[in-house]
Amino acid sequence: DSGVTQTPKHLITATGQRVTLRCSPRSGDLSVYWYQQSLDQGLQFLIQYYNGEERAKGNILERFSAQQFPDLHSELNLSSLELGDSALYFCASRTGYGYTFGSGTRLTVV
Amino acid sequence: AQSVAQPEDQVNVAEGNPLTVKCTYSVSGNPYLFWYVQYPNRGLQFLLKYITGDNLVKGSYGFEAEFNKSQTSFHLKKPSALVSDSALYFCAVRDAESGGGADGLTFGKGTHLIIQP
Numbered sequence: 001d002s003g004v005t006q007t008p009k010h011l012i013t014a015t016g017q018r019v020t021l022r023c024s025p026r027s028g029d030l031s032v033y034w035y036q037q038s039l040d041q042g043l044q045f046l047i048q049y050y051n052g053e054e055r056a057k058g059n060i061l062e063r064f065s066a067q068q069f070p071d072l073h074s075e076l077n078l079s080s081l082e083l084g085d086s087a088l089y090f091c092a093s094r095t096g097y098g099y100t101f102g103s104g105t106r107l108t109v110v
Numbered sequence: 111a112q113s114v115a116q117p118e119d120q121v122n123v124a125e126g127n128p129l130t131v132k133c134t135y136s137v138s139g140n141p142y143l144f145w146y147v148q149y150p151n152r153g154l155q156f157l158l159k160y161i162t163g164d165n166l167v168k169g170s171y172g173f174e175a176e177f178n179k180s181q182t183s184f185h186l187k188k189p190s191a192l193v194s195d196s197a198l199y200f201c202a203v204r205d206a207e208s209g210g211g212a213d214g215l216t217f218g219k220g221t222h223l224i225i226q227p
Contacts, residue, residue: 002153033214042219043200048212056212090153092215097142097161099215103153 006102025093116218139207
């Protein structure tokens with residue numbers, strides 16, 4: 001157990017639907033980072049939050065949004081899902097120079 | 111902008127032989143460099159990092175990496191490969207001078223390491 005918790009582990013949904021992925025960072029970590037891993041694009045940085053505030057945006061689609069709550073957990077919302085959104089979504093948190101990743105949520109859009 | 115290149119999609123090594131997985135990077139400031147490993151259907155596991163100091167960094171499972179500033183490289187090495195080392199390896203970089211608190215890692219596309227018995 002890395003200390004970063006992601007739920008659910010697997011998600012199967014239909015095109016056009018909306019899903020929410022959840023991430024709880026390691027205890028005490030204020031930063032949360034979201035990544036998308038797909039076969040053709042590798043690991044792509046999506047977005048970063050620090051203590052509830054957005055710090056950086058990467059290759060995140062407009063159909064995707066995220067937030068970090070006062071208890072520091074974060075949610076990634078994916079809407080109007082397309083087949084190409086099928087991927088493994090990771091979150092990570094940071095302590096000093098160390099970045100710890102969760103085990104990911106595998107999203108399958110059918 | 112920061113970037114990482116892993117020039118080999120796949121590296122094949124016989125068990126017991128030394129292995130090298132290549133990584134080059136580009137950042138505008140000084141780099142913080144990382145290696146992660148991913149086993150099938152698993153998350154990313156940290157192997158080692160270079161922040162400052164000695165250019166040779168030792169990490170988990172007998173892996174090490176050498177930071178070479180002039181060649182902007184951070185190759186992952188192991189003296190004697192094991193079949194259990196077979197996995198997907200990612201190199202990542204962060205600019206030490208990243209501004210505005212934007213300090214996420216940028217990853218390479220990954221290298222499949224296959225150790226043959």
